[in-house]
Amino acid sequence: MSTTRKRKPSFISNKGLVPPKRYARRRTLRSRSLAVALALASALAASAQDDELLLRLSQQLTEAKVLFEDPQRQSQSIDFLGRIVDEIEERRRSGGEVPPEILDLQHQALELRARAFFDAGQLQGAGDDFRHLLLDNPRYALNPESLSPKIVDFFEDQKKQLIGYIAVTTDPAGARVSVNGNFVGITNFFPVEVHTGLARIEITLEGYQGYVDDNLRIEPGEINTLDLVLTRTSARLPIITDPPGVEVVVDGQVVGVTSGTLPPDLRSFMPPDLDPSRLSSPFELMSLPLGQHHIELRLKCYETLRFPFRADEPRDYTAQIVKLNDSIGRVSVTSNPSDARVFLDGEFKGNTPLELNRVCSGDHRLEVKHPTGKYVEDISVGADESLSFECPIRPTLAVVDLIADDGVPARDLEDMRQKLTAELRNLSVMNVVFPDADAVNRIIGGGGARSLVPALAPPTAPPEHIREASEKLGKALEVEAILLGHVPAQRLTKDVVLHFLAVGSPAPDRYALNYLDRDALPAFVEKLSMPTKLHGSWIGLTTVDTRLTEGPIVLAVDSGGPAAKAGAQMGDVVQSVAGAPVTKAVDLLRAVRGMEPGASLSLTLVRGGATETVSVTVGTTPLEIPLNEDGFLYNKAIVDLRHRMVVEPAVAGLAGLNVALCYMQLGDYETALKEYLPQVTLAETTGISQGTVLYYTALAYLRLGERAEAARIFQQALAFEGATIQSNDGPRVVPLAQRRLREAGR
Numbered sequence: 163m164s165t166t167r168k169r170k171p172s173f174i175s176n177k178g179l180v181p182p183k184r185y186a187r188r189r190t191l192r193s194r195s196l197a198v199a200l201a202l203a204s205a206l207a208a209s210a211q212d213d214e215l216l217l218r219l220s221q222q223l224t225e226a227k228v229l230f231e232d233p234q235r236q237s238q239s240i241d242f243l244g245r246i247v248d249e250i251e252e253r254r255r256s257g258g259e260v261p262p263e264i265l266d267l268q269h270q271a272l273e274l275r276a277r278a279f280f281d282a283g284q285l286q287g288a289g290d291d292f293r294h295l296l297l298d299n300p301r302y303a304l305n306p307e308s309l310s311p312k313i314v315d316f317f318e319d320q321k322k323q324l325i326g327y328i329a330v331t332t333d334p335a336g337a338r339v340s341v342n343g344n345f346v347g348i349t350n351f352f353p354v355e356v357h358t359g360l361a362r363i364e365i366t367l368e369g370y371q372g373y374v375d376d377n378l379r380i381e382p383g384e385i386n387t388l389d390l391v392l393t394r395t396s397a398r399l400p401i402i403t404d405p406p407g408v409e410v411v412v413d414g415q416v417v418g419v420t421s422g423t424l425p426p427d428l429r430s431f432m433p434p435d436l437d438p439s440r441l442s443s444p445f446e447l448m449s450l451p452l453g454q455h456h457i458e459l460r461l462k463c464y465e466t467l468r469f470p471f472r473a474d475e476p477r478d479y480t481a482q483i484v485k486l487n488d489s490i491g492r493v494s495v496t497s498n499p500s501d502a503r504v505f506l507d508g509e510f511k512g513n514t515p516l517e518l519n520r521v522c523s524g525d526h527r528l529e530v531k532h533p534t535g536k537y538v539e540d541i542s543v544g545a546d547e548s549l550s551f552e553c554p555i556r557p558t559l560a561v562v563d564l565i566a567d568d569g570v571p572a573r574d575l576e577d578m579r580q581k582l583t584a585e586l587r588n589l590s591v592m593n594v595v596f597p598d599a600d601a602v603n604r605i606i607g608g609g610g611a612r613s614l615v616p617a618l619a620p621p622t623a624p625p626e627h628i629r630e631a632s633e634k635l636g637k638a639l640e641v642e643a644i645l646l647g648h649v650p651a652q653r654l655t656k657d658v659v660l661h662f663l664a665v666g667s668p669a670p671d672r673y674a675l676n677y678l679d680r681d682a683l684p685a686f687v688e689k690l691s692m693p694t695k696l697h698g699s700w701i702g703l704t705t706v707d708t709r710l711t712e713g714p715i716v717l718a719v720d721s722g723g724p725a726a727k728a729g730a731q732m733g734d735v736v737q738s739v740a741g742a743p744v745t746k747a748v749d750l751l752r753a754v755r756g757m758e759p760g761a762s763l764s765l766t767l768v769r770g771g772a773t774e775t776v777s778v779t780v781g782t783t784p785l786e787i788p789l790n791e792d793g794f795l796y797n798k799a800i801v802d803l804r805h806r807m808v809v810e811p812a813v814a815g816l817a818g819l820n821v822a823l824c825y826m827q828l829g830d831y832e833t834a835l836k837e838y839l840p841q842v843t844l845a846e847t848t849g850i851s852q853g854t855v856l857y858y859t860a861l862a863y864l865r866l867g868e869r870a871e872a873a874r875i876f877q878q879a880l881a882f883e884g885a886t887i888q889s890n891d892g893p894r895v896v897p898l899a900q901r902r903l904r905e906a907g908r
Contacts, residue, residue: 212261215253219246219267230274237282243275269295269302280313292320300325300355326380327353330365330388337367337392353385363388369396369449369476397473399447400481403459406442408486411458412450420445436485444481452476463522465489465545489523491543495530497553499808502532514553523547530555534808535642538593555809557642557801558593560635561586562602562611564658565618567651575649578658578677582647585683591691592801597639605638606631615648615661616669629668629830636665643801644670660686664800668830671795689795694802696816699757700783700890701725701765703736705747711735713768714747720848720890728776730767737773738766751891754780783890784850787820789827796824818842819855822862831862846882849890853882857895860902869906876902 223246229239250268254260276291295302306314330339331350339346341356341363349365358380365373370392380386401410403420410417422443429438450473459467464486473479495504497514504511504518507526511518514530523545530537530553537553561583566575586594603610612618614628632644644663656678661670673689675682702723705714716734719726736744739753740763757763757780766775787799803817803824810817822838825831839859844852860875876899879885885895 208258212253212264215249216261216263216267219249219264222246223267223271226271226274230278236278240275240278240282243271243278246271247275265298269298273304276317277309277313280316285316288316289320292317293324296321296324297357300357321355322383324358324382325355326358326382327385328356328363328378328380328388329353329385330390332365332367332390332392334367334370334392337365337370337390340364353387356380358382365390365392367392369394369398371395394476396449396451396476397447398478399450399471399473400444400479401447401457401459402444402481402483403442403461404436404440404483404485405461407461408442408464408484409460410445410447411460412447413455417447418445433483436483441483457482459484459486461486462524463488463490463520465523489545490520491523491545491547491549493518493521493528493541493543494548494550495528495553496551497530497532497537497555499532499534499555502530502537502553502555505529505531528553531640532808534805536593536640555805556591556593557805558595558640559586559589559643559645560602560639560641561594561596562614562644562646563599564647564649565612565615566649569651570649574656578647578649578656581677581683582658585687586645588684589687589690591693592643595639595641602635602639605635611646614644614646614663614670618648625668628663628670629666632663632665632667641665642804643797662690662795662797664797664804666833667797667800667825667828668833669828671797673793673795690798694787694799694820695785696803696806696813696820697782698785698889699754699759699780701754701763701778701780702890703730703750704886704891704894705736705750707747711768713737713744714750716767718894723890724778724781725765728765728778729774730765730776730778731769733769735768736765737768740764754891784816786850786854786888786892787823787827789823796827800824815842815844816850819844819850819858822858826858826862826865831865835859835862835866848884849886850892851882851885853879853885853895854887856882857885857887857899860899864902864906873903873906876906 222242226239226242226246229235229242247268250260250264250271253264272291272295276288276295279285279287279291304314304317328339328341328346329352330337330347335348335350337349339349339351341361343362346354346356360376361378361380363373363375363378365388373390373392378386401420402424406420406422408420410420420442424432424438424441424443428444432438432441450471452473452475455471455473457469457471465488467484467486469482471479471482493506495514495516495518500514502514504514504516506518506521506528508529521543523543525540525542528537528539528541528551532555535555535557537555539551539553541549541551543549564575564579564582583596599611606613608627608631609618609620609623613620613623614631616628619627635644636642642665644665646661646663648659648661650657650659656676658675658677660673660675662673663670673686675686677683700723702720703716703725704718704720706717707714713736716730716732716736719730719732736750738744739750742749742753744750744753754763759780759782761780763778763780764775765778766773768774787796788794800821803821807814807817807821818838819842822834822842825834825838839855839862842855844850844855846852856875856879860872860879863869863875864872879895879899883894883896886892887895887898
């Protein structure tokens with residue numbers, strides 16, 4: 163027997179078809195995070211318990227099947243299968259969702275036990291288990307090909323007592339059907355099994371009134387057929403875009419993206435000013451509630467289009483056909499040095515100089531990277547706007563962390579971090595990044611960042627460890643320098659020892675300060691900001707102190723220098739400079755260095771008992787970095803000068819010489835010899851020149867114990883009679899080289 167019901171559904175509120183309002187509850191971030199953490203931990207624990215249960219019961223079911231398949235022992239399987247059924251039933255009663263794999267185990271065990279009961283003639287037990295199965299899953303079926311007809315007929319008899327059928331068709335189709343809260347299908351569908359008795363049927367389709375019947379009676383073996391015409395409650399609006407791929411936003415919510423191509427049967431209906439091959443297939447806004455809506459169409463590199471739409475009736479509206487306009491600008495990028503790699507929003511675009519003729523309007527991150535550093539800027543490009551960026555490449559400093567000894571209060575340490583971070587953001591001559599400390603330790607490995615500080619490095623660390631670790635970190639972080647601090651345990655003072663390390667250097671510079679001194683950190687940043695000087699003031703006068711005169715005697719006068727032009731001669735005694743008495747050669751040198759090139763400096767000279775004052779126009783001289791000077795940041799000089807070797811080709815030789823001297827000062831003579839000194843070529847003139855390079859090359863070999871090679875190069879330096887060290891006014895190379903040769907017995 164079957165019944166057919168054709169009706170329009172009675173109205174029910176469609177509030178259930180839209181997301182319910184969410185009312186915010188005040189809750190602290192800590193309590194919310196704790197609740198989430200506890201829920202996650204509970205879910206993970208439950209999942210682990212279910213995994214263990216599934217594995218254990220699967221093994222038990224396998225063992226029970228062995229007994230079941232043996233006719234002599236089949237009855238023994240009943241107890242084994244019963245334990246599986248009971249344990250899973252207990253799990254279901256405990257609450258929470260039971261994984262389908264565990265439910266399937268229970269169903270297998272119920273079927274096998276029912277069949278074992280049937281074979282043993284215990285029909286009551288077999289009937290109970292089959293009914294349990296059908297109450298759990300009204301669509302459960304036996305495999306008739308592998309079972310005897312008797313047991314299949316017995317199962318079907320149980321099914322006839324418990325199961326009826328329902329078939330639902332709707333106009334339109336595609337509605338969702340649930341019986342007693344359990345989903346049974348999408349209309350239109352053939353009859354499906356459901357439990358007998360009074361049932362609650364719910365039929366829902368977005369954009370249509372729902373249908374509910376709380377008193378649908380399902381009779382054993384009967385087919386209940388529902389044929390419904392659903393009442394529409396919403397509007398339908400197709401949207402077609404040129405180009406496809408446009409994000410559709412309705413009332414602030416993203417609802418999808420247009421795609422595909424326009425079907426051929428619709429192309430003849432398109433406006434003549436549009437290219438049908440560029441149009442998307444219709445994107446259907448299927449269930450727009452009645453009323454006013456705001457629609458927004460968005461696509462990268464195109465102008466966002468916004469328009470209102472009012473749905474007055476629940477019907478199909480004419481398609482909106484929309485052409486989006488390009489929204490692009492142009493960006494020109496140059497850099498010093500050139501041939502730097504340009505990245506826009508992380509995507510490589512080419513090398514400088516570079517013209518980017520199609521840049522989407524909006525905000526972007528511009529990165530220009532070179533082996534000597536990088537340039538980073540957040541830029542905003544407008545539609546049809548042309549922008550040019552001259553990108554000075556700057557070295558990048560990675561501020562790793564502060565490492566504290568035991569006993570340093572956490573509050574003090576955090577305060578130090580905040581002050582150091584805030585102050586270093588003012589550093590303009592370098593890019594500054596703050597990498598995650600854990601990531602830094604993973605990159606370095608071993609002792610982590612601590613191993614970059616000589617005082618904290620493990621005693622077993624090899625001498626090359628700092629160099630290798632810094633190179634590894636520099637490559638991973640794309641930086642040229644590293645800064646980290648050590649906070650020693652202390653009771654009253656608040657000292658921080660900062661360590662500045664050039665990537666590839668064997669040892670960091672050490673800079674101690676008291677972070678409670680408000681001027682200490684700004685002074686450190688100012689020191690980092692000062693460029694390493696490659697040139698200084700000079701007058702072309704070399705003097706020497708003697709016991710015979712009250713002032714230094716002029717030992718040499720550069721023939722083309724400022725002092726020679728003013729009339730100074732070899733043998734003159736310098737009595738005063740700028741009106742101040744001069745008693746030592748260093749007094750004269752300091753006075754000269756304190757003047758700006760181009761300034762006038764008065765010298766009082768004594769010659770043959772006569773005194774004469776001359777005016778000297780201060781010139782410039784190449785400089786070497788000061789050696790053995792406390793407080794000088796040799797690693798900072800390495801970073802500066804390596805950069806200048808590339809961006810200022812005119813001073814590349816002098817900068818390379820000074821980088822080599824920095825490495826020698828740090829005890830790394832091998833790097834000075836392998837990477838710098840052989841590549842340095844200076845003019846073969848007086849002062850800082852090629853003779854200077856030869857002298858330091860020989861000195862590096864001597865420090866490494868290569869005496870024969872050192873002597874050979876000292877010998878070559880003797881050919882440069884006018885060469886000096888320190889500056890053009892500094893000590894002559896020839897006597898220095900001669901002394902080294904005498905010490906070597908050459």
